[in-house]
Amino acid sequence: MLYSTMKSIRAQTAIQEKPQPQLKVSTQTQSKKHDEILKNYEAIIGIETHVQLSTLTKAFCSCPYNYGAQPNTSICPVCMGLPGALPVLNTKVDLNRAGVPLLEIVSEPDMRTGIEAAEYAAELQRLVRYLGVSNGNMQEGSLRCDVNISIRPIGQLEFGTKVEIKNLNSFSSMSRAIDFEISRQVLLYSQGQADQIVQETRLWEEGAQKTVTMRKKEGLADYRYFPEPDLPGVTLTEEYVDGVHNSLPELPEMKRRRYERMGLNMQDVLFLTNDINVAEFFDATIAEGADLKLAANWIMGDIAAYMKNEKLSISEIKLNSHELVELISSIKGGTISGKIGKEILFELMAKGGTVKGLIKEKNLVQIADPVEIEKMVDKVLADNPKQLEQYRGGKTKLQGYFAGQVMKESKGKANPALLNKILMEKLSAKS
Amino acid sequence: MLSSAHAPRLVRSPSHRLRPINSLHTAQSSPLPTTATESSQILTIRKSLLTKQTTAVDLAQSFLDRIRRTEPHLKSFLYVSPDDAILKQADELDNKIKNNEQLGPLAGVLVGIKDNICTSDMPSTAGSRILENYRPPFDATAVRKLKDSGAIVVGKTNLDEFGMGSTTEGSAYQVTANPWDLSRVPGGSSGGSAAAVSARQCVVSLGSDTGGSVRQPAAFCGVVGLKPTYGRVSRYGLVAYASSLDVIGCFGSSVADAGILLHTISGYDKFDSTSSKREVPDFTSQFAGKDYLESKPLKGLRVGVIRETFGDGVDPEVISSVRGAVTHLEELGCFVSEVSLPSFSLGLPAYYVLASSESSSNLSRYDGIRYGNQVLGDELNSLYSHSRAQGFGSEVKMRILMGTYALSAGYYDAFYKRAQQVRTIIRDSFRAALEKNDILISPASPSVAYKIGEKKDDPLAMYAGDKMTVNVNLAGLPALVLPCGFVEGGSTVLPVGFQMIGAAFDEERLLKVGHIFEQTLQGSSAVPPLVAEELTR
Incomplete structure (x- = not known):
């Protein structure tokens, strides 16, 4: 089962992004006609993702890697690239990133729309974050997606000419870039200018909301790969592979299914599982016996609103899951009212402390006599x-x-x- | 003063075979004064330092004097350390000796280092313009081990650019002469290291061997050359040519010296993941003096003579000398038989495909940006292309082009992949032959040293000269080359070398056999005429 969580992703990324203008591939008067034309084509989308692993050191030497370090401060002869060589420094070149371990994950050409592609990338981001192998941060370049797109008339079997898009810095820009590119290609195709769709790399321009040519690709790139003689093969035993498999944490899809079985509605499930830290907070809350729906409501309501306003993550606010459990049970048990509960919550999120301490300190116990x-x-x-x-x-x-x-x-x-x-x-x- | 017409100081039999030392069988009744210590310069130096017969300073000074007199004729070195730097190290050693401090195993031994091996205190150009004046910030692991054992690095020796060549004429800087005949090449690519040991400009030297670059110059210069098993010595700090084939190797004027040098630089290195974790045996225990040898010291040793290496294209005089060496091994008790390696002739083309392919990748790092010579251009791409066009010599460019071609889409299967398949066949055939034999024998080179310029414009003829050695690199095996005779070379004589190939990581056996061979063959450590003259000054 594939959920579309773009809605919640948009809500989350909106914190960092400016409001986006609408796609402008055709003029307003043409747009209805254009939508009609679009229906006659399908897009074929494949994604190549680079995931930078959160290792303490680089892949082929013991230099530490820290994002944002001063240029050329975390290098050695090995990551400099020669059996030997610290160079005469060219300060415009920062080799700190040289030798940082990357995974390349290539999808099949299985996606058909911008939102589908963006959802694939978002799920990959959740996956690496759940696994703790990468911070998955697109702004820092820890997670980078290049998208390949071609179109073909519906019913046609062979693929059209594919175009690669780079410079996609968020999931929403990915979605918009793809939709723009599909429209661009369809327009050319439908106007008898299919030959204008050439194999090339295009850049997404966020400001102009369009893709532009970066470089043409003539035929297949010939990388002339051969087995690396300096690094002997690594043989993984079945036990090792099994060990890794058995030590995997609960992955996003497993978590979603579990929440669903627990009786949460889909909106709650998607929200709570989107961020591993939120999911873990929620899990800890209900593990202590808090009411499922109440816990979900508090997290998705006042807590989420506070995080959004203050631009904080759930691990940065002062409230911990134990105090949320206390708060919920204090309200449910009648010690405090819901209204007082809200007041305490904001105090807990901003300054910390305990529910019991605050009730006592402020003499907030509900009068039930x-x-x-x-x-x-x-x-x-x-x-x-x-x-x-x-x-x-x-x-x-x-x-x-x-x-x-x-x-x-x-x-x-x-x-x-x-x-x-x-x-x-x-x-x-x-x- | 230096004349290539000088007669060599050695006993020559009419067939140019070196004569066995007949007294061997009667060693007890009339012992000759020959001992391992005498054949090994390293052990001799150690003894004379410890007994205070000489000082490290005097010793170093004598080598520096010899370099000053011979170097203008030989041009073995691209860089010689300043006298005061060397004498300062020697003086520190003398102080240690005075204070009865522990001495490293190579204390006071002057070592030459091939210039494609990184040294932090000297330039390391790999014989290329593109690395002119380049100084690495670190020592190669082998160099560090040498320094730790008390050796004094005297300088950096000449080579074919990046190790690509068999004559040392491919150096971007100078042509090195063969000490036996100054009009001839010293071989290559480690020609500078071989010539320097042959001319006693240093005691021992390091070279590198990708397809024979230690063994062939050893044969041409009449010294001992040892190519270790792939993985025995760390490649960290060796400027890469073809990573799956490159090894650092040793030159000495005796088997013992080459063995002691190997022992010093061997072992696992965390900076080279292809280096072996196998224990390094104490090779030096093999070097008993001749007096202690039994009458048939190699009794039962199974020696296989590789049939394919005695055929067409090999000088009859080379064949005759190597056959003589085989006869000598038989006299020492070896059981000799002929062995056929039908895939032998496939080694040369496979080697040139694989080595060129790997070099095209390894040399792509020279972009003029991070290190080495930079030639400016209008934009980045022309900066790259100008730096490379002016930085690389023609042989290097040719191999980069060949390798690029062999790895290209559409050609990969026909060249690179096919060559890898040949490599597997060769490796298997050697393994099988070394199950039936303890060592295999071949000439080290199809000819003796040829004239400078003779093959410069005929790369295929030069490549053909590597056919004796490349298979050993493809199979990753150890091999020892040592002098076994001389042939007439016009006005002088020229040394012939033969090659003993051992099973992987069985250097110990090669050194033992080589040492006994050397100890029992008169003239096997003969020195070139110009050196003889030098030594008697």
Whole structure:
């Protein structure tokens, strides 16, 4: 089962991205006609992804790798490329990244739309993050996707001429770049200019929202590969492979299925599994016995909103999963009201501390003693004889007014259900 | 003063075979003063330093004097360390001796290093313009081990550019002469290292051997050349030519010296993942003096003479000398038989395909950006192409082109892949032959040293000269070349070398056999006339 999580991805990446203009491949007047033409073609999309592994050192020497280090500060004769050589430094060239381990993951040409391709890349990002092998950060270049696109009329078996797109810095730009490129190719094809679609590498220009030629490719690149003589082959035993297999963490798809079986709806499932840290926070919360739906609601609601506003990740906020469990059970058990709970939550996220400590410190325990509430109700009714008269005269809407006054009197701590029950009894009592 | 017409100081039999030392069988009744210590310069130096017969400074000075007199004629070195730098190291050693401090096994031994092996305190050009004035920031592992054992690096020796050649004429800087006849090549590509040891400009030297570059010049210059098993010596710091074939090898004026040198530089190195973790045996225990040898010291040793190496294209005089060596081995008790390696002739074309292919990749790093000579261009691509066009010599360019071609799409299967298949066949045939034999014998080269310029414009003729040696690299085996006779070379005599090939990591046996061979054959450590003159000054 393949979920489309682009919606949640968009929500997440929106923090870093400027609002994007709409695709402009054809003029507005042509767009409807163009959409009609698009229906007659299908796009064939394959993706080549480079994943930079989060190793402490480079692949072929023991130089450390840190993103953003001063140029040429993390190099040695090996990553410089010669049996021997520290060069006369060319300061424009930063060789820190030389020798950093990369995985190349190549998909089959299985995708058909921009959103499908972007979802593939997003899932790959989740996968490397779940596995902890890469930070998957597109801005730093730790995860880089080059996309190959060709189009063909629906029904045609052979592939069209493929074009490669580079410089895709986010999933949404990937999706938009692909849709632009499909439209560009379809337009050329449908206008009898298929020969203008040439094998080339194009760059996505974020500002102009279009692809432009970077370099032409004539025929197949001939890399002249041969087995590397300096590095003997590595033989992995079956035990080793099994060991790795058995030590794999729960991967995104497994997690989604588990949440689904637990009874969460799809929107919740997609949100919670999108970020491994959020998923782990949620797992820890429910592992301590918190109510599933309540935990999900708190995380997806107030916590997510706070993270978004403050541009923080879940591991950066001060709230931990244990205190969320405490908060949920304090509300459920009636110690505090939901309203007070929200106030405490923001305090916990911003400053930390414990639920119990804050309740005690601020004297926030809910008033659930009927005698105490009755006293407050009596006082409010006594202080507002005019309103009481109007109420008894038929203006029953004033019940809300009295409830508010009592709540105010209790400094927000009165148990709302009990307050209402007692208030109603008093109001309807003949006196 | 230096004359190539000088008669060599050695006993020559009419057939140019070296004469066995007959006293061997009566060693006990009339012992000759010949001992291993005398044949080994390294052991002699050690003894005379420890007994204070000489000082390291005097010793170093004598070598520096000899270099000064002979170098203008030979041009073995691309770089010689300044006198004061060498004498300072020698002086430090003398102080150690004075204070009875522990001495390294090569203390006071002057070593020449082929210039494609990195040294942090000297230029390392690999004989190429593209690395002119280049100084690496580190020592090759083999060099570091030599320094750690007390050796003094005297300088960097000449070579064919990047090790690509068999005459040392392919150096971008100078042509080295053969000490036996200054009008002839010293062989290559380690011609400078071979000539330097032959002329006693240094005690021992390091070379590198990708297709015979230690063994053929050893034969041409009449010294001992040892090509170790692939993986025995770390390649870290050896400027790569063909990584699956390259090994660092040893030159000495005796088998013992070559063996002691090998022992010093061998062993696993974490900076070379193709280096072997096998234990390095103490080769030096093999070098007993002649007096201690039994009458048939090699009794039972199975020696296979490779039939295919005695055929067409091999000088009859070379064949005659090597046959003589085989006869001598028989006299020492070996069981000799002929062995056929039908795939032998396939080695040469397979070697040139594989070595060129690997070189096309290895040499792609010389872009003029990070190190070496840079020739500016209008834009980046022309900077690359100008730097390479002016930095590489014609032989190097030819091999890069051949390798690029052989690896190209559409040609890969016909060339590179096919050559790899041949390599497997060759490796298997050697393995089989070495199950039936302890060592295999062939000439080291089809000819003796030829004239400078003779094959310069005929690369195929030069390549053909490698046919005795390339198979050993393809199979990754160890081989020892040592002098076994002389042929008339016009006004002088020229040394002939023969090659003993052993099983992988069985250098120990090669050294033992070689040492006994050398100890029992008169004249096998003869020196060139110009050196004889030098030594008697």
